[in-house]
Each structure stands twice: as structure tokens, then as C-alpha cells.
Amino acid sequence: MPQGPSSTKEIPETGLIPKHIAIIMDGNGRWAQTRYMPRIAGHKQGVETVRGVIKACIERNIPYLTLFAFSSENWRRPTEEVTSLMQLFLGALEHEITRLHENGICFKVIGDLSKFEPKIREFIHTGEQLTAENKRLTFTIAANYGGRWDIMQAIRKMMAQSAELPLNFEEENLTQYLALSYAPEPDLFIRTGGEYRISNFLLWQLAYTELYFTDTLWPDFDEHELERAIQSYQQRERRFGCTSEQIQVAG
Ligand code: IPE
Ligand code: IPE
Ligand code: MG
Numbered sequence: 001m002p003q004g005p006s007s008t009k010e011i012p013e014t015g016l017i018p019k020h021i022a023i024i025m026d027g028n029g030r031w032a033q034t035r036y037m038p039r040i041a042g043h044k045q046g047v048e049t050v051r052g053v054i055k056a057c058i059e060r061n062i063p064y065l066t067l068f069a070f071s072s073e074n075w076r077r078p079t080e081e082v083t084s085l086m087q088l089f090l091g092a093l094e095h096e097i098t099r100l101h102e103n104g105i106c107f108k109v110i111g112d113l114s115k116f117e118p119k120i121r122e123f124i125h126t127g128e129q130l131t132a133e134n135k136r137l138t139f140t141i142a143a144n145y146g147g148r149w150d151i152m153q154a155i156r157k158m159m160a161q162s163a164e165l166p167l168n169f170e171e172e173n174l175t176q177y178l179a180l181s182y183a184p185e186p187d188l189f190i191r192t193g194g195e196y197r198i199s200n201f202l203l204w205q206l207a208y209t210e211l212y213f214t215d216t217l218w219p220d221f222d223e224h225e226l227e228r229a230i231q232s233y234q235q236r237e238r239r240f241g242c243t244s245e246q247i248q249v250a251g
Contacts, residue, residue: 208240
């Protein structure tokens with residue numbers, strides 16, 4: 001899969017349908033707490049939302065979907081919640097991979113996997129291998145992911161692989177090692193749950209992404225909410241540093 005052009009180097013081709021949607025799935029805990037349920041019940045319901053969003057992306061011919069499931073900072077949560085999240089992740093991997101494969105979905109996980117228990121790593125590896133050739137949708141889960149971690153690991157890889165690299169190396173020397181190098185930069189970023197922050201998600205890749213925030217909590221996010229986000233995206237004028245006039249002449 002070729003990497004899309006860098007949006008700070010050249011103007012990427014854009015269309016009405018976003019090629020890549022990246023989502024911070026936030027608000028599971030609050031969804032559960034307003035129902036006097038344990039936070040993990042919200043995370044479980046959140047998995048159902050993931051199913052619906054995958055289906056909606058396929059129906060709209062959106063080729064890339066990336067979801068933030070667990071940040072490098074989420075280890076700071078109470079042990080009980082972290083343990084439950086790991087169990088939920090393991091269960092989802094165990095039960096959903098075959099279904100993803102049957103639906104022609106290519107499954108990938110980005111993040112520092114070394115912190116996960118061996119069984120989780122094994123399921124991820126098997127799932128990625130099984131679905132590697134699928135073309136309908138590339139579905140990426142960011143797990144133990146952090147934007148700064150991503151940039152740091154890319155620099156380390158780049159330096160390890162090219163000892164003679166000049167100090168004035170170029171963007172493309174680095175970007176090939178970023179965790180999402182197989183995907184174009186996201187066109188549309190969505191954050192549910194009412195917070196207006198990036199929380200160390202795709203720091204490099206979001207340089208020119210259109211941002212959409214909604215108060216809807218992730219377990220309540222559905223196809224209609226996704227449609228609303230896409231409609232908002234379709235009304236934006238993506239200028240990439242140019243003037244409005246330049247964009248209109250080119251378009
Ligand atoms: C997002 O929901 C899921 C994870 C971070 C794992 P939260 O658990 O952050 O839900 P709120 O923000 O506390 O409601
Ligand atoms: C961001 O949500 C991470 C994920 C959705 C996985 P958080 O709920 O952890 O973000 P903060 O802590 O409110 O910024
Ligand atoms: Mg949260």
C-alpha cells in the first residue's frame with residue numbers, strides 16, 4: 001500500500017468522501033456512569049459502536065479507518081480498569097478477527113506492543129497476517145499508542161537503518177518509519193465525548209486533517225453521527241496554505 005503524499009510538501013488529492021477517518025473514541029466511562037453501571041460496561045458497549053462504524057465506512061467506500069483504543073497514558077488508570085480493558089481487547093481479538101477477514105477487512109494495530117501480554121501480541125500478529133491481503137477497508141487500532149512515541153520510534157528506526165544518513169535528512173526519510181506509513185494522512189479526525197484535545201494521538205499525521213468534535217459519547221455514536229461528521233467535512237474548504245481563490249481555480 002503506497003503512502004499518501006505529505007500534506008506539508010504538496011497538496012494531496014481530496015474528494016467528497018474522506019479516504020481516511022481517524023477517531024478518538026471517548027466517553028465510554030461517562031456513558032456507563034450516568035447509567036450507574038461500572039465503567040467497563042461503557043467500554044463493552046463501545047465495542048458495539050466499533051462494529052457499526054466499520055460497517056458504515058464499508059458502505060461509504062471509505063478505505064481507511066483508524067481508531068484510538070488505548071493511549072500510552074491510559075496505563076495511569078486504576079489497575080482494575082486497565083485489566084478489564086486488556087481482557088476486553090483480548091476477547092475482541094479472539095472473536096472478531098475471523099469476521100473481519102470474512103468481510104474483506106485488512107486489520108492492523110499500531111502502538112508499542114511490547115507492553116502487552118504475549119497472548120494479545122499473538123492474536124494481533126495472527127490477525128494481521130491473516131488479513132494482510134484484504135482490500136475493502138484497512139482498519140487500524142491504535143493500542144498503547146502515543147504520537148510522541150510514534151515520532152521517537154520512527155527516528156530510532158531511521159537512525160538504526162541508515163547510519164550514514166546526513167544530519168539534514170528529509171521528511172520522507174522519517175515518515176516511512178511512522179506507524180501509519182501504509183496509509184494516507186487522515187482527511188477527517190473525529191473526537192467523541194465533548195473534549196477538545198488530541199490527547200497525544202496522531203501528532204505528525206494530523207497536520208492538515210479536518211477536525212470534528214462532538215459531545216456524543218462513544219457508545220451512543222452511530223451511523224447517523226458519522227454521516228453528520230462526513231457532511232461537516234464536505235462543507236470545509238481545505239486550503240493547505242493556499243488562498244481560497246487558488247483552490248477554487250484549481251478545483
Ligand atoms: C474512552 O473512554 C476509552 C478509553 C480511553 C480506553 P473513557 O474511558 O476515556 O471515557 P470517559 O472519558 O471517562 O467518559
Ligand atoms: C484518549 O481518551 C485515548 C483514547 C480514546 C484511547 P482519554 O479519555 O484517555 O483522554 P484524556 O485523558 O481525557 O485526554
Ligand atoms: Mg476519556
